[in-house]
Amino acid sequence: xxxxxxxxxxxxxxxxxxxxxxxxxxxxxxxxxxxxxxxxxxxxxxxxxxxxxxxxxxxxxxxxxxxxxxxxxxxxxxxxxxxxxxxxxxxxxxxxxxxxxxxxxxxxxxxxxxxxxxxxxxxxxxxxxxxxxxxxxxxxxxxxxxxxxxxxxxxxxxxxxxxxxxxxxxxxxxxxxxxxxxxxxxxxxxxxxxxxxxxxxxxxxxxxxxxxxxxxxxxxxxxxxxxxxxxxxxxxxxxxxxxxxxxxxxxxxxxxxxxxxxxxxxxxxxxxxxxxxxxxxxxxxxxxxxxxxxxxxxxxxxxxxxxxxxxxxxx
Numbered sequence: 001x002x003x004x005x006x007x008x009x010x011x012x013x014x015x016x017x018x019x020x021x022x023x024x025x026x027x028x029x030x031x032x033x034x035x036x037x038x039x040x041x042x043x044x045x046x047x048x049x050x051x052x053x054x055x056x057x058x059x060x061x062x063x064x065x066x067x068x069x070x071x072x073x074x075x076x077x078x079x080x081x082x083x084x085x086x087x088x089x090x091x092x093x094x095x096x097x098x099x100x101x102x103x104x105x106x107x108x109x110x111x112x113x114x115x116x117x118x119x120x121x122x123x124x125x126x127x128x129x130x131x132x133x134x135x136x137x138x139x140x141x142x143x144x145x146x147x148x149x150x151x152x153x154x155x156x157x158x159x160x161x162x163x164x165x166x167x168x169x170x171x172x173x174x175x176x177x178x179x180x181x182x183x184x185x186x187x188x189x190x191x192x193x194x195x196x197x198x199x200x201x202x203x204x205x206x207x208x209x210x211x212x213x214x215x216x217x218x219x220x221x222x223x224x225x226x227x228x229x230x231x232x233x234x235x236x237x238x239x240x241x242x243x244x245x246x247x248x249x250x251x252x253x254x255x256x257x258x259x260x261x262x263x264x265x266x267x268x269x270x271x272x273x274x275x276x277x278x279x280x281x282x283x284x285x286x287x288x289x290x291x292x293x294x295x296x297x298x299x300x301x302x303x304x305x306x307x308x309x310x311x312x313x314x315x
Contacts, residue, residue: 001136003169005052005059007161011068016075019051019062023078026053030087030168031079031106033066033094034160036148039244039283039293046101047147049075050164052087059168061161067150073102080105087171089113089126089163090276091183105185112167113274115174115181125274130166133173138166143249143275227273228281229312230266232301234259235291236309240298244286247299248278 010016023029030052037043049064049072066072078084079098088094091111098104116124123132130136142159174181224232234247237258242250251263251273267273282299285291290305301309 001134001169003059003136003162003165005061005161005165007157008060008062009065009157010062011065011070013070013074016064016070016072019064020074020078022055023051023053023075023084024081026055026078026084028085028087028110028168028171029053029078030164030171031094032089032160032164032167033097034147035097036146038097038279039286041100041283041287044097044101045148046072046097048160049098050160051075052161052164052168054168059165061165063157063161065150065152067148073104076102076104080107082108085110085171087112087167088183089129089167089170090274090280091185093276093280095183095185099185107185109181109183109185110171110174111181111183112170112174113181113277114183115179118181119174119177119179122270123272125272126163126166126170128272129170134166134169136166136169138162144245224308225281226266227277228285229309230263230273231278231281232285232290232305233262233266233309233313235285235299236301236306237262239300240294240296242299243297244279244282244293244299248275248282251275251278 032050034048046066052061090113091109095106127138
């Protein structure tokens with residue numbers, strides 16, 4: 001597929017306000033972000049916010065520089081508007097960070113990754129979905145860029161814009177197939193649960209295959225997902241081999257060597273692990289102090305992390 005779309009780079013407040021007003025008239029809006037230091041809640045920053053939308057039949061992408069002298073919360077109105085569907089590939093990462101950093105509760109959300117999984121897809125990363133359904137090759141060459149450095153290289157802006165455009169096109173394709181990708185932020189789900197009788201429990205939205213049997217885990221890791229366990233195994237067996245960005249980017253595609261064997265062994269050879277999901281799991285491992293970042297920005301398992309992995313090495 002040959003994409004034809006216009007990219008606008010926004011790094012000042014007046015242009016951001018004009019964009020925000022214009023977005024209130026669109027029916028669907030694809031959203032993607034780039035972050036720095038995402039493994040540390042204290043240090044994490046949103047670097048870029050990419051928004052893809054249509055004006056008539058024309059596809060447009062706005063790349064908002066969140067590190068410039070502007071206030072991204074100006075996007076709250078269109079991102080919270082009930083009349084605009086927000087399209088996100090793995091909303092658990094992007095929407096959660098907009099809520100954390102700017103108190104923007106993005107809704108309603110169509111999660112294209114969730115829709116792909118509900119449709120029975122085994123390979124559900126944005127790259128895999130774009131190749132299969134859009135005949136579109138996503139160039140991931142810039143994904144390990146330093147998103148905190150300015151000025152950005154045109155290749156970085158192009159990479160960021162393409163992911164948002166691809167998500168919007170994938171959403172349109174999924175609609176034509178009748179796929180649903182409804183997603184609700186955890187904060188919204190918690191508010192809904194609080195209004196229910198105490199005996200009521202929300203339906204699980206997790207995937208059983210992602211969980212490790214509770215009786216096989218130590219108390220410190222009894223609720224680790226299989227994805228977290230696989231990543232913990234890679235970090236334990238290959239200490240200081242990967243930086244957090246490198247590991248998150250590679251696990252979904254580079255299924256070779258010991259790292260690939262661990263992913264296949266724990267998740268299954270047909271399972272997929274997209275980059276955003278890997279980031280979420282690595283950040284959680286860091287938060288729980290099962291993994292640490294070395295002074296050279298490499299990943300190493302803590303004593304607790306190594307203990308948990310050794311217990312499950314026979315998987």
